Amino acid sequence: MILVTGSSGVLGTALTQEIGEHYSDVEAIKSSDVDLRNFDSTLSYFQARRPDIIYHAAARVHGLMGNRMFPNDVYVDNIRINTNVVEAARLSGCQKFIAISTVAAYPDTQKLPIREDFLLEGPPHHSEQAYAHSKRAMLGHLQACQVQYGMNFTYVLLTNLYGLHDRFDEAHGHVIPSLISKFHRAAREGGKVTIWGTGRARRDFLFSSDAASAIRLVGQKASGPINVASGMTVPVSSVVDCLSRISGVSDVAWDDTKPDGQLDRSYDVTRLRELGFHPRVGLEEGLRLTYEWYSRSYPNVRT
Numbered sequence: 001m002i003l004v005t006g007s008s009g010v011l012g013t014a015l016t017q018e019i020g021e022h023y024s025d026v027e028a029i030k031s032s033d034v035d036l037r038n039f040d041s042t043l044s045y046f047q048a049r050r051p052d053i054i055y056h057a058a059a060r061v062h063g064l065m066g067n068r069m070f071p072n073d074v075y076v077d078n079i080r081i082n083t084n085v086v087e088a089a090r091l092s093g094c095q096k097f098i099a100i101s102t103v104a105a106y107p108d109t110q111k112l113p114i115r116e117d118f119l120l121e122g123p124p125h126h127s128e129q130a131y132a133h134s135k136r137a138m139l140g141h142l143q144a145c146q147v148q149y150g151m152n153f154t155y156v157l158l159t160n161l162y163g164l165h166d167r168f169d170e171a172h173g174h175v176i177p178s179l180i181s182k183f184h185r186a187a188r189e190g191g192k193v194t195i196w197g198t199g200r201a202r203r204d205f206l207f208s209s210d211a212a213s214a215i216r217l218v219g220q221k222a223s224g225p226i227n228v229a230s231g232m233t234v235p236v237s238s239v240v241d242c243l244s245r246i247s248g249v250s251d252v253a254w255d256d257t258k259p260d261g262q263l264d265r266s267y268d269v270t271r272l273r274e275l276g277f278h279p280r281v282g283l284e285e286g287l288r289l290t291y292e293w294y295s296r297s298y299p300n301v302r303t
Helices: 010-020 039-049 064-069 071-091 126-149 175-189 208-221 236-247 270-274 283-297
Strands: 002-005 026-029 053-056 096-102 152-158 160-162 193-196 205-207 224-228 252-255
Touching: 002 010, 010 026, 010 160, 010 208, 039 071, 053 071, 053 208, 071 096, 071 126, 096 126, 096 208, 126 152, 152 208, 160 175, 160 208, 160 283, 175 193, 175 236, 175 283, 193 236, 205 208, 205 283, 208 224, 224 270, 236 283
Parallel strands: 002 026, 002 053, 053 096, 096 152, 152 224, 160 205, 193 252
Antiparallel strands: none
16 A cells, blocks of 8 residues: 655645555545654554555645744654654555655755755755754665665655645745735735845745656656756746736835845756656746635635
């Protein structure tokens, strides 16, 4: 059987649907099913099911401000989750482990576009250091399991993800869901949208259904670290322009007292392209789909 962790999040929801369309014996779990921070509970759950393949998407995730404000919580929770899930997977006989990591694990300064073999050539950016180190530790654990027990794994270095079922936290969330919440609120109530930073920072964004498709593909065909990204970068100001058109809100102000984070990040997707993956959803279409879903779902959205 195939087990998907973190099934209630933006990636887990899309991944569960994607895997379910290609396999029959799939079980998806969320935090209310089992507390993955507790090893005994995790092991008991896994041993009762004996999954052959695990897609591990569960994590404690914040955006730029949340990572700055809660670094210890982010680190401890993710270390516990990842260690428990990997060890329970090994003890339950898992044959293939697909770990969802993050491009935040890459070093702060690297030649662009960033290749998979750059991963441990320096410290991560200070703004996401705790989250990045927790994900690097998971790679070390998986490599140890492979050496000692022969467990095969894929380590997905996932770019900036967005889409339906995200957490739309304006204060501590990721850039796109935070912006969607702000623009939707301004469309409902009036007023301007205030945006952190200058808009100059460039990012690679990938829609959730495309990410799920890519992750299923690399889980089938790849081992070790692999970048999962669109291969294209845009400035945050372009996202703002798109959401302004979609929402009809044009009154926008930039707060340059807030950080931009890293100014430029792009990723080498040669390995991913060689497997046959190309994104199907462009940025403006993905933003429109997400904004419209948010509008239909509001106020019953995660924040």
